[in-house]
Amino acid sequence: MPAAAALSPTDAPREPVYQLSHVSKTYARNAVTALDDVNLTLRKGSFSSVIGSSGCGKSTLLKIMSGMISPTKGRVMLQDKPVMGPRRDIGMMFQQATLFPWRTTLENIVLPIEIRDGKKAAKAAEAQARALMELVGLKGFEDTYANELSGGMAQRASICRMLITEPAVLLLDEPFSALDELSRDFMNMELQRICTSRDATAFLVTHSIPEAVILSDVVYVMKPRPGRVAEVVEIDLPRPRTLDMMTTPKFGALVEHIRSSLDKEAFV
Amino acid sequence: MTLENITDTASEHEGDTVWSEGGGWLDLVPRWAQMLFVFVVFVALWDVVTRFGFVSPIILPSPMETLLDLIFVGKNIFTGGYMLGALWITLQEVFYGFLLALFIGVGLGVIVGETAFGERAIMPYLVAIDTMPKVAFAPLFVAWLGFDIDSKVALAAFIATFPIVVGTAAGLHAADTNSRYLFKTMGATRLQTLLKLKLPMALPQMFTGLKIASVGVMAGAITGEFLGGGKGLGELIRTAASQLNTPRVFSLILYLSIVGLMLFAFVSWVQRRFVFWHKERVHADGE
Numbered sequence: 001m002p003a004a005a006a007l008s009p010t011d012a013p014r015e016p017v018y019q020l021s022h023v024s025k026t027y028a029r030n031a032v033t034a035l036d037d038v039n040l041t042l043r044k045g046s047f048s049s050v051i052g053s054s055g056c057g058k059s060t061l062l063k064i065m066s067g068m069i070s071p072t073k074g075r076v077m078l079q080d081k082p083v084m085g086p087r088r089d090i091g092m093m094f095q096q097a098t099l100f101p102w103r104t105t106l107e108n109i110v111l112p113i114e115i116r117d118g119k120k121a122a123k124a125a126e127a128q129a130r131a132l133m134e135l136v137g138l139k140g141f142e143d144t145y146a147n148e149l150s151g152g153m154a155q156r157a158s159i160c161r162m163l164i165t166e167p168a169v170l171l172l173d174e175p176f177s178a179l180d181e182l183s184r185d186f187m188n189m190e191l192q193r194i195c196t197s198r199d200a201t202a203f204l205v206t207h208s209i210p211e212a213v214i215l216s217d218v219v220y221v222m223k224p225r226p227g228r229v230a231e232v233v234e235i236d237l238p239r240p241r242t243l244d245m246m247t248t249p250k251f252g253a254l255v256e257h258i259r260s261s262l263d264k265e266a267f268v
Numbered sequence: 269m270t271l272e273n274i275t276d277t278a279s280e281h282e283g284d285t286v287w288s289e290g291g292g293w294l295d296l297v298p299r300w301a302q303m304l305f306v307f308v309v310f311v312a313l314w315d316v317v318t319r320f321g322f323v324s325p326i327i328l329p330s331p332m333e334t335l336l337d338l339i340f341v342g343k344n345i346f347t348g349g350y351m352l353g354a355l356w357i358t359l360q361e362v363f364y365g366f367l368l369a370l371f372i373g374v375g376l377g378v379i380v381g382e383t384a385f386g387e388r389a390i391m392p393y394l395v396a397i398d399t400m401p402k403v404a405f406a407p408l409f410v411a412w413l414g415f416d417i418d419s420k421v422a423l424a425a426f427i428a429t430f431p432i433v434v435g436t437a438a439g440l441h442a443a444d445t446n447s448r449y450l451f452k453t454m455g456a457t458r459l460q461t462l463l464k465l466k467l468p469m470a471l472p473q474m475f476t477g478l479k480i481a482s483v484g485v486m487a488g489a490i491t492g493e494f495l496g497g498g499k500g501l502g503e504l505i506r507t508a509a510s511q512l513n514t515p516r517v518f519s520l521i522l523y524l525s526i527v528g529l530m531l532f533a534f535v536s537w538v539q540r541r542f543v544f545w546h547k548e549r550v551h552a553d554g555e
Contacts, residue, residue: 085455094446094450096444100447111454114464
């Protein structure tokens, strides 16, 4: 994998794609500070994760980053342009595949194109969709209706749907947490492979420390009340990562470090 | 469970712990035979009651009398007699009533289900009207639209509209948070979200409403004829009843129910064509 070298931490830092500076969010209704002075930088081709207990502001952060809500303070810049609403250079993926059962897999994948540029453009994007399906290992399921796909296959399709618009950043909201553990590990490795081959910039929200460590270059540890980034942990495990690495002492130490950092306040 | 499963319980090896999982013998009888059994018992009881004079023939004709009249009416219809004309009138009332209810029902349902104003300001009135005994409006429709088929179409549509409105409005809320979120992040307009997400998601509930409507539209058309004259099957029933021709009433009701059944079956067929994905999904979830 030639692109893997680009992810190596020994290289000079690559250009930032997504930057949040001093971002805060206060919900006026109950005067709750959901996010307090969050700073983060996603560099081109990097994989970052955010981890924290519920109420730490993860979903607020993701909503701000996807242009669904506005911050009350701070700057949100994607590719040097402020994020002020949904943008086509943002790709999203959820815990549920959210495929539409009345559409075939192929039709589901080109849906973002259909919404933005109409049916004709969607038709034209089908070749690209087929290529993506081959990349994620869904070849042959083009005309299968979405409800006939298994959980893992549905998530592969939703990866394709996310990638079809060639977004500058991928926002992943616990994408595989609804899958069983075996499929989850496997899909995480697939995700790494896909991200590497596309040189994608990814941002993952997760509840699982091992998942965050095995996938990421940087892990943001968030804490609640008010929601803030408490620690930024660099993961300097070599690329490409493999599941075997999860048994190494280094991996264990990183997981332990994050766990103890979280434990200090998680159950207050 | 098939016959093979039940009989195939003979042990093959000494010490096998093979045991019968139960399941009554009734599971082996096909469904049609069970239905036929109920029908035969029903007709037999009916025959006994009439044959031994428990009930006057004017109140309840014998099964044989009814069958003969059924054949008579059938012949009249299929040879193009006056009853075919009456059937045609009723079919028109049902058809136009259903069509009208479909357009008004889906239209109102979208307004009520999609707009906050509709839900807050219009829905309460619809619920209020829905709780009224709608057949009581029949004389009004006759007064407004006359004794012709228009007043029957109006009553049929009036009754059938509400379940469609409710089904559509409720169905439009069926789309889950994630799907709506996804459509927002894709930058979908309100119309796109309605057409590509909410309406398809609403189809199962809309069809539930349509099925209820398909039953109501028949009731509306016939009630309209009872109360407002006309030339349909309802009027024939009313005339036969006033002449104490009970076998005729029975056989006309039967033909009427065939019309109703066909409409219901048609709606179900359309549903299977367009909402093919729904049942399969329920099945997959249930596993």
